[in-house]
Amino acid sequence: MPSNPLAPSWLSVPDDANALVPGLWSRTVARSDGELVVGGVPVSELATRFGTPLYVVDEQEARERAVEVRSALQDALARxxxxxxxxxxxxxxxxxxxxxxxxxxxxxxxxxxxxxxxxxxxxxxxxxxxxxxxxxxxxxxxxxxxxxxxxxxxxxxxxxxxxxxxxxxxxxxxxxxxxxxxxxxxxxxxxxxxxxxxxxxxxxxxxxxxxxxxxxxxxxxxxxxxxxxxxxxxxxxxxxxxxxxxxxxxxxxxxxxxxxxxxxxxxxxxxxxxxxxxxxxxxxxxxxxxxxxxxxxxxxxxxxxxxxxxxxxxxxxGTAGLTLYTVGTTKDVLVSYQDDAETAVRRYVSVDGGMSDNARPSLYEAQYSARIANRASDAEPALVRVAGKHCESGDIVVDADYLPGDVAPGDLLAVAATGAYCWSLASNYNYLGRPAVVAVRDGEARVIVRGETEEDLLARDAAYEGVKG
Structure with missing residues (x-):
């Protein structure tokens, strides 16, 4: 399949738009019957229990990576x-x-x-x-x-x-x-x-x-x-x-x-x-x-x-974390290129989070990768841009990636390598609550940072007690 001319030069059309690129995901992430499983927990179970957006941290990966980095540095200096x-x-x-x-x-x-x-x-x-x-x-x-x-x-x-x-x-x-x-x-x-x-x-x-x-x-x-x-x-x-x-x-x-x-x-x-x-x-x-x-x-x-x-x-x-989103809408946009002589389609996939849970694309033009998480698909790959729900045109989660062309509302989307500088830079822009952080390990999942509710956000407003009263 030829690449979309709107795709950046570094992005190739994948042979399989369901495949997980090695090195981007924690080592426990895999597909089982088409669905992503992390730390032994299916992502659909995580979404049902904790909602989306959701930060998911692979505890085993984080612990093992900490030991690996420490050992590599200490061993090298010891030598x-x-x-x-x-x-x-x-x-x-x-x-x-x-x-x-x-x-x-x-x-x-x-x-x-x-x-x-x-x-x-x-x-x-x-x-x-x-x-x-x-x-x-x-x-x-x-x-x-x-x-x-x-x-x-x-x-x-x-x-x-x-x-x-x-x-x-x-x-x-x-x-x-x-x-x-x-x-x-x-x-x-x-x-x-x-x-x-x-x-x-x-x-x-x-x-x-x-x-x-x-x-x-x-x-x-x-x-x-x-x-x-x-x-x-x-x-x-x-x-x-x-x-x-x-x-x-x-x-x-x-x-x-x-x-x-x-x-x-x-x-x-x-x-x-x-x-x-x-x-x-x-x-x-x-x-x-x-x-x-x-x-x-x-x-x-x-x-x-x-x-x-x-x-x-x-x-x-970084690699120990991923973020789960739910797709809300998809939209094909006809984009001109080569001095308006040619056009191509970019598909916008909008999710229920955005720059409030991952500010790095907006701040640094950081690039991320995504996959449909709740199922596998044999549809032809389509160039997508994953957008957030905030009232900003720059609210982009994944600037460019190829997903199966049948990506649709209700799908779960997983964005890789969000363990670093995502939760820590999160905000309440547009009065969205910051998502929960869930740790997974050996088939178990538990909240390690509670997500914010609308009540949490309102509680900081000094006038809220009067409204409630």
């Missing part, structure tokens, strides 16, 4: 004579249950707000295993982090040094800190030769790090752990990490003259596949290349290997 400290980036998706899964898998956890800190503490995570990020931590957040004995605070600005030092001094403790810097490496564009003065809100220029570290060391209530840098997200190769590490190590060496620098934090950003066109390197390969680069850099500089810290999030939880 070069060092060690790795692995933090789960809670901003990707954090709940009490997920925090417990990560702790069980031997990961530390990064938080970047008082709310995320509260979730991690409610999960029973040892505060020593937490790192606190953020470019504008409030005084209350700093005080609470210090008071609970947080393992590390990542200093993001010069002003923050004195604030954290004062909070620690008031409690008579020594607070461990890292310093976030900008290495000038832009992983999104592979512009590795960019200047170190990046135009962004996070961190300080690498050239300013020595003065900032001297200021940290001047406070008896602070202990400097090392430099931190995060070069971006959805990174498929090791080149950016290698270049960033080389730049950081040069400064790291100079800082050793003034005292210990036990760690080097290279951040996170390891990518996952969202479409068949995505080809991220395996985590073991990335880990080994990064470890070898750090080891070679330290040998060349004549310095001891530091402990290397990482902060993966998406690469752990």
């Amino acid at each position: 070069v004579g060092s060690a790795a400290k692995v933090y789960y980036a809670g901003k990707a998706f954090l709940s009490i249950e997920v925090a417990r899964w990560m702790a069980d898998a031997g990961l530390n956890i990064d938080v970047c707000s008082g709310g995320e800190l509260a979730v991690a503490l409610a999960a029973g995570v040892d505060p020593e295993c937490l790192g606190f990020h953020g470019n504008n931590k409030s005084q209350a957040e700093i005080e609470r982090a210090v008071s609970v004995g947080i393992g590390a605070i990542i200093i993001d600005s010069v002003q923050e040094i004195d604030r954290v030092a004062a909070a620690a001094s008031r409690r008579g403790v020594v607070q461990r800190v890292r310093l976030r810097t900008n290495s000038g490496v832009h992983a999104h564009t592979h512009a590795f030769l960019a200047t170190s003065h990046e135009d962004q809100k996070f961190g300080i220029a690498l050239a300013d790090a020595p003065d900032a570290v001297a200021r940290i060391r001047a406070h008896e209530s602070l202990e400097f752990l090392g430099l931190h840098c995060h070069i971006g997200s959805q990174i498929f190769g090791a080149e950016g990490f290698a270049e960033s590490a080389a730049r950081l190590l040069a400064v790291h060496r100079d800082l050793l003259a003034g005292g210990d620098v036990p760690e080097l934090n290279l951040g996170g950003g390891f990518g996952i596949a969202y479409t068949a066109a995505d080809d991220p390197a395996p985590i073991g390969e990335l880990a080994q290349r990064i470890a070898e680069t750090v080891a070679a850099g330290c040998e060349e500089l004549g310095i001891p290997l530091p402990v290397v810290a990482f902060e993966p999030g998406r690469s752990i939880i």
